[in-house]
Amino acid sequence: MTYAIIVDPLSTGQEYGPAFREAGATPIAVLSGLQPPDSYLPTWFPENYEAVHYFDGDVSALAEQLRGYLVDGFVIPGAESGVELADQLIDRLTPGAGNVSPLNTARRDKRAMSAALGAAGVPRLRQISSDDPAVIDAWLADNGLVGRRLVIKPPKGGGGDEVHIIAEDDDWRTRFAEILGNTNKLGVHNDEVLVQEYAEGTEYLVDSYSVDGRHALVDVCRYTKIRRGDQIGIYRRIDFLEPDHPEVLAIWPYTQQVLDAVGIRVGCGHAEVMLTPDGPRLIEVAARPAGGGHQMVSDLATGDNHIKRTVAHRLRGEFRESFDLVQRLRGIFVSAHRAGILRNGEVLQKAEALASFHWMRVMKENGALVPETVDLFTCLAWVILIHQDLAVLDEDYDRVLELEAEIQIDPV
CATH class of the missing domain: 3.40.50.20 (Rossmann fold)
Known part of the structure; x- marks a missing residue:
């Protein structure tokens, strides 16, 4: 057995x-x-x-x-x-x-992750993790980042939880004090706070599966995120790309370097990579399946996913080098613009009449208390569109955003 x-x-x-x-x-x-x-x-x-x-x-x-x-x-x-x-x-x-045992921490803790990339000579974003504001002050000065835009977040967070942008004229210490000592949504105590230089560019999700150090693509998505105040980890949509798409060809070789640097040799890899004017830069990488319902949409778009790859490898010894985009899919994350009582969630049902509509899940019922959407965990609904015509996807995407604007949430 x-x-x-x-x-x-x-x-x-x-x-x-x-x-x-x-x-x-x-x-x-x-x-x-x-x-x-x-x-x-x-x-x-x-x-x-x-x-x-x-x-x-x-x-x-x-x-x-x-x-x-x-x-x-x-x-x-x-x-x-x-x-x-x-x-x-x-x-x-x-x-x-x-996976490589001495690098265990680098696959979970963003401070060790960055150090592993540096040791392997892989380009990375500058960052520091500390519980001491004086240490961060000195590091910012040494790296010429005083008065520059920054990103601040927990070293072991996820799903966009407690990820903030610090504007040029804002004081990072306020968010630092709020994050330090908290228990984040993954149940981890924030014993330090990570401060990172801000990266301009387009963000991608790169899913992989590795066997004996050989890395294979499972899927690649282009992320679109929105800001609300200084919250920047708010997901808006994902678009699946073809394996030979120019953007995939630009980031996959870099992602393989990242997987090697953090010691992923077997199993799932889930990387978030920013394509900047200076080239690809890692946001974070994880040695587990993509979360947030991604296995379902990956299967719809490619006919495969992390779960299937794992079963195929572990039980049948199979290894697949890449993937096929069998359907053009766009996932939309519907946001609650404020916290309060949801009054008309049924308005989203109008999306079912769209030409590209495939599936939808509304997380709360009318009369329920909903949180303001600030990360992946607090999205109000998820809509899946599938259509081979990009123009249809674009038109239907805009319509879903119009429906989102009709959502009524009464303040408590």
């Missing part, structure tokens, strides 16, 4: 359990805590797993609990919160079978 041990099968990683079971393997869940972080709780389905094990702080004891599954089994992370624990378990249970 083959056991698939998934550490934090949450977010889109919750799809691993059913996928492995359907393919003939027995899924085992490991939670990195006694319960999932609140933002992941709606995606926790313990009934999908033969057994559930919990991490209480003793990695060695947990490894011993799992050792019996490893006769013909493997360990993989399901979500960002499980990446570090998965690495630690692999190092104890199947040494050498995972």
Whole structure:
């Protein structure tokens, strides 16, 4: 019997359990805590797993609990919160079978990530992570960044949570004080704050799957994000690109350098890359499947995704070099312009009449209290458009934005 041990099968990683079971393997869940972080709780389905094990702080004891599954089994992370624990378990249970062990932290912590790129000679954005404002002040002065636009965020955040832009005439210390010491939406305590130079350009999502250090493309999307005040991690739309698109050809070689630099040799890679006037620059990279519903849209656009690649590799030894764009897909993130009581969510149902409409999910019902959209976790709705004619996609996209503007939210 083959056991698939998934550490934090949450977010889109919750799809691993059913996928492995359907393919003939027995899924085992490991939670990195006694319960999932609140933002992941709606995606926790313990009934999908033969057994559930919990991490209480003793990695060695947990490894011993799992050792019996490893006769013909493997360990993989399901979500960002499980990446570090998965690495630690692999190092104890199947040494050498995972990613590069000395670089474990570089695949989770943005400060170590940047250091790994620097050590490998890969171009990167300048940044510093510290709990001391004086240290950051000195670093800004040394790097000629005083009075320049900056980005400030947690070193171990995700989904755009607590990501802020600091304008030239603003004081970064205000946001620094708000982030330091908080527990972010991934359940991680912000023991430091990361300050980064601001990068102009277009942002891309680059999904990969690696086997023995060989990297393959799973999908590539162009991101569009919007700002609200100094919040910059607000997703607006994603557009899937062809594997031979000029923008893909410009960023894929760089992304492979990033994967090598942070030691990703086996499994999923999920990178966010900015194409700047100076060339590609990494925003962040993760060693787990893309979250936020991305497995569904990747499958629609390409007929494949991280979950399918993992099952194909782990159970059948398959490796696919690239992907095909089988449908032109645009995903739209509908925002709540303020916090309050949702009154007319049904207005979004008008999108179902659009020529390119494929699917929609509204996160809240009328009468519910909704948060202002400031990151991926607080989007009000998600609309999927599919059509081979870009002009139709553009027209329907504009119509969805018009519907978003009709949404009524009463202040509390």
